[in-house]
Amino acid sequence: xxxxxxxxxxxxxxxxxxxxxxxxxxxxxxxxxxxxxxxxxxxxxxxxxxxxxxxxxxxxxxxxxxxxxxxxxxxxxxxxxxxxxxxxxxxxxxxxxxxxxxxxxxxxxxx
Amino acid sequence: xxxxxxxxxxxxxxxxxxxxxxxxxxxxxxxxxxxxxxxxxxxxxxxxxxxxxxxxxxxxxxxxxxxxxxxxxxxxxxxxxxxxxxxxxxxxxxxxxxxxxxxxxxxxxxxxxx
Numbered sequence: 001x002x003x004x005x006x007x008x009x010x011x012x013x014x015x016x017x018x019x020x021x022x023x024x025x026x027x028x029x030x031x032x033x034x035x036x037x038x039x040x041x042x043x044x045x046x047x048x049x050x051x052x053x054x055x056x057x058x059x060x061x062x063x064x065x066x067x068x069x070x071x072x073x074x075x076x077x078x079x080x081x082x083x084x085x086x087x088x089x090x091x092x093x094x095x096x097x098x099x100x101x102x103x104x105x106x107x108x109x110x111x
Numbered sequence: 112x113x114x115x116x117x118x119x120x121x122x123x124x125x126x127x128x129x130x131x132x133x134x135x136x137x138x139x140x141x142x143x144x145x146x147x148x149x150x151x152x153x154x155x156x157x158x159x160x161x162x163x164x165x166x167x168x169x170x171x172x173x174x175x176x177x178x179x180x181x182x183x184x185x186x187x188x189x190x191x192x193x194x195x196x197x198x199x200x201x202x203x204x205x206x207x208x209x210x211x212x213x214x215x216x217x218x219x220x221x222x223x224x225x
Contacts, residue, residue, distance in 0.1 A: 042218070043202055045216065046213045101154040101155075
């Protein structure tokens, strides 16, 4: 079993739709959590960190449930430019070091 | 402000040849990471350095792979001899002390071993 698991998709949604991605992690010692975005044939880039209290950045909302070892990302009012692969990432430390990446969930937003 | 720089961007080589990938981290960052990405296995950490010292090389697939960081502004990943199964995109990433856990990735080197 992989340490970080995601539904690979693809998710095909129309513009304006709300889409949710889920992720589970197996190591209860994980301390910090992130969503990265990777465009086709490009490098991954940090989208947002995920905090226990939940956090929002514009149309994006991230949630963490430590008891269930579950992370989510919600995208509201999706845009064509949101089309990308979204990577769920965990770290066992709050002080840098090794990141464990999920396989990624592919999102395609259609006009 | 320059990001992480990698070279070459593309490399095509024949099985058995030596391949050297290069990385220049963001100035002032003290941690450097080498990743490999394939469709089958996703993004895998190969090795990472902290203050130029290798900390965790458990992801290095086998002895054919080696990595060095002779100074704070340069690292290499070498494959000798290369095999077709080494074909992948190799990313270098760097991380600073004061930026939490954000890692900044370079554009990657797309390696094809024939």
